[in-house]
Amino acid sequence: MLFRLKRRQTIAGDRAGNIAITAALAMPLAIGALALGVDYGSLTLQQRQLQASADLAAIAAAANISTAEKSAFDFFAMNGQSIGVVSAGGLLTTKGVVPFNPKTALEAYGSYAEITRGRYVPDPAQPAANRFVAGATPPDAVRLTLRSKSKLMFGASLTTPPALAASGTAATDKLASFSIGSRLASVNEGVLNALLGQMLGTTISLKAMDYRALADAQVNALKTIDQLALDLGLQSGTYADVLTTDINYGKFVGALGKTTGLTPSVSTVLSNLEKTLNKTKVMVKLEDTLKLGPVSQKLIGQSSGLSVNTSVFDLLSAAATAASGGKQLSVDLGTSIPGVASSKVTVAIGEPPVGSSYLAVGAPGAIVRTAQTRVAVEVVVDGLQAILGLKVRVPLYLEVAYAEGRLAGITCTGAANSATVDVDAVPGIASIALGDVDTTAFTNFGKDPRVTRADIISTLLLKVSAMADTTSTNLKTERLTFSPADISANRVKSTSVKNVLESLTTSLLSKLVVRVDLLGLGLGLPQPVISAVGATLGAAMTPVDTVLYNVLLTLGVRVGEADVQVGGASCRNPVLVQ
Incomplete structure (x- = not known):
């Protein structure tokens, strides 16, 4: 009887295995945090790549302002990017010009670009945000905005991947x-x-x-x-x-x-x-x-x-x-x-x-x-x-x-x-x-x-x-x-x-x-x-x-x-x- 009582006290006071139990309980949180970090890093990388594409495409478009949309589309095509470009007649795609609907374009094509013509005046007296004047004539600059549907590695099953956007403005060097x-x-x-x-x-x-x-x-x-x-x-x-x-x-x-x-x-x-x-x-x-x-x-x-x-x-x-x-x-x-x-x-x-x-x-x-x-x-x-x-x-x-x-x-x-x-x-x-x-x-x-x-x-x-x-x-x-x-x-x-x-x-x-x-x-x-x-x-x-x-x-x-x-x-x- 005394032996059984001591054994019960030993088992009750035994602390061995606590770390394993705690780790098992915390593991879902750690895996979730890791998945969140991976997705965040992936989104950051996608945003940087999108910004780089927008900047380079803006330069290509500004080189030929009269045909800016075609110039941007050709740039994407030459770099193996399937990105549509909004034009006056619709969306330029690899399949030709198709109707453009901004509400469904991302779902249908994944990415598309919009171009705004204007004039850029590098006047230090003006705030940077005001130096590009959209619609000003004659145009000597373009602003290209690139929109893309993002990709999530782990969070896609839990939420809708956010849409990404990046803008680049290029102007003739005067x-x-x-x-x-x-x-x-x-x-x-x-x-x-x-x-x-x-x-x-x-x-x-x-x-x-x-x-x-x-x-x-x-x-x-x-x-x-x-x-x-x-x-x-x-x-x-x-x-x-x-x-x-x-x-x-x-x-x-x-x-x-x-x-x-x-x-x-x-x-x-x-x-x-x-x-x-x-x-x-x-x-x-x-x-x-x-x-x-x-x-x-x-x-x-x-x-x-x-x-x-x-x-x-x-x-x-x-x-x-x-x-x-x-x-x-x-x-x-x-x-x-x-x-x-x-x-x-x-x-x-x-x-x-x-x-x-x-x-x-x-x-x-x-x-x-x-x-x-x-x-x-x-x-x-x-x-x-x-x-x-x-x-x-x-x-x-x-x-x-x-x-x-x-x-x-x-x-x-x-x-x-x-x-x-x-x-x-x-x-x-x-x-x-x-x-x-x-x-x-x-x-x-x-x-x-x-x-x-x-x-x-x-x-x-x-x-x-x-x-x-x-x-x-x-x-x-x-x-x-x-x-x-x-x-x-x-x-x-x-x-x-x-x-x-x-x-x-x-x-x-x-x-x-x-x-x-x-x-x-x-x-x-x-x-x-x-x-x-x-x-x-x-x-x-x-x-x-x-x-x-x-x-x-x-x-x-x-x-x-x-x-x-x-x-x-x-x-x-x-x-x-x-």
């Missing part, structure tokens, strides 16, 4: 080169030579006809970089390697003169200029002048056929301006301007705006800008008889904000290098004042210089002071459209056709406030003197306009206007964008 600068009109070689020489630390002696030849000549900037790379021994590098290298300005001019396509007369002018600049210590980095975007990463000489045409003069002046960024220049023009007894100019050039230049290569959204500029001009002219022929001093201060061009769109029209390009241009606004300005802190563009009343006539008998200011408020953005013919002809388009600088100086006179002190008696405003001063200043505006125009021309700046040129455009093989 690039354009464009620039913002100034055009030659009334050239005064004295002003251009003096200011350009001051910027480069040497003496320039070009003639007006030389400047016109340089302005009329067009050069492919990429060809110039190719030549420069050869001169520097960087042929095996990329365009970015040349752009980021410190280069002597004279060597840059030498490479420009060797660029193919220039006329002998222009090459001669550049060769003579190179000799003048051989001893200059001015160094330039072309990345401050040219922004080549994706082309900068290409090997030297491999620009994919894209032209980056620009005026030779614009390229020269932009490089000189970039090298002088943040500096202050003072030039005594003497009597080189007809109609003035003496003239002096002080110029401050702002640092190039971050991430922009006067010429750029890029997709829509790329920006080009001129430099912010300050100019103080002081001319002395002979007064009229009513003021005894006394010398009249005319001090003017001009501040020009940067002008901007933004690549708004590229419309491909079929051929690889045939496209229409839209540029949104905003002219540089300006304020102009008659008065004295403190130029000691001219280069501090974070502060506005103070303009004070100026003595324009100062003698023992007569003292006349004056002050005036006016501002150009033309801030309207204008869209400039360049056709393939415009691009081929290197046409320059402007936001305005009026002479804003002249209208500003004319407006300035209408706001003139003059104070006269005769014999130190403060006799108020004798009308004959006021009339003579006004007439003298009015006559002085013509030579003053000449000075201002040529100074700004050298810096690639125009007041109240923006001159834009598209140097080339390229529509290449489509790429995946979303």
Whole structure:
């Protein structure tokens, strides 16, 4: 009896076999979890394969947008995929075109693709989801959505396999080169030579006809970089390697003169200029002048056929301006301007705006800008008889904000290098004042210089002071459209056709406030003197306009206007964008 009791206690207290029992109870859960994991992994793999097919098919469809559906269907067929493509007449299948019903298509065919045409604008200012505009014309992109019935290995008996979907968006790879600068009109070689020489630390002696030849000549900037790379021994590098290298300005001019396509007369002018600049210590980095975007990463000489045409003069002046960024220049023009007894100019050039230049290569959204500029001009002219022929001093201060061009769109029209390009241009606004300005802190563009009343006539008998200011408020953005013919002809388009600088100086006179002190008696405003001063200043505006125009021309700046040129455009093989 005691033995049986002990045996019962032993059996009751025995714990052997508990793990096996627990494992047996948990096994169904473990097998279910494993089956779920396998199915999840299988679905993930199917989704990835579907996305890859959608992306590649979208590229194939974008290559022939007019027959996008057939191109996508042919792509699937060539890769052994039995996938139908929705078309206007029904569903394209290996058995021909059949009626399409989206409710039953997956059950009947397993997979099908839908194509939406539209336009894609890679504008960084727009959210990525808004860059593809369905239905926009003319189309240059497609969005292909691929739907497929999934397969479950274990869960099919418990639930309906979910439908999978993947979308790929492909667009024509579009690039354009464009620039913002100034055009030659009334050239005064004295002003251009003096200011350009001051910027480069040497003496320039070009003639007006030389400047016109340089302005009329067009050069492919990429060809110039190719030549420069050869001169520097960087042929095996990329365009970015040349752009980021410190280069002597004279060597840059030498490479420009060797660029193919220039006329002998222009090459001669550049060769003579190179000799003048051989001893200059001015160094330039072309990345401050040219922004080549994706082309900068290409090997030297491999620009994919894209032209980056620009005026030779614009390229020269932009490089000189970039090298002088943040500096202050003072030039005594003497009597080189007809109609003035003496003239002096002080110029401050702002640092190039971050991430922009006067010429750029890029997709829509790329920006080009001129430099912010300050100019103080002081001319002395002979007064009229009513003021005894006394010398009249005319001090003017001009501040020009940067002008901007933004690549708004590229419309491909079929051929690889045939496209229409839209540029949104905003002219540089300006304020102009008659008065004295403190130029000691001219280069501090974070502060506005103070303009004070100026003595324009100062003698023992007569003292006349004056002050005036006016501002150009033309801030309207204008869209400039360049056709393939415009691009081929290197046409320059402007936001305005009026002479804003002249209208500003004319407006300035209408706001003139003059104070006269005769014999130190403060006799108020004798009308004959006021009339003579006004007439003298009015006559002085013509030579003053000449000075201002040529100074700004050298810096690639125009007041109240923006001159834009598209140097080339390229529509290449489509790429995946979303």
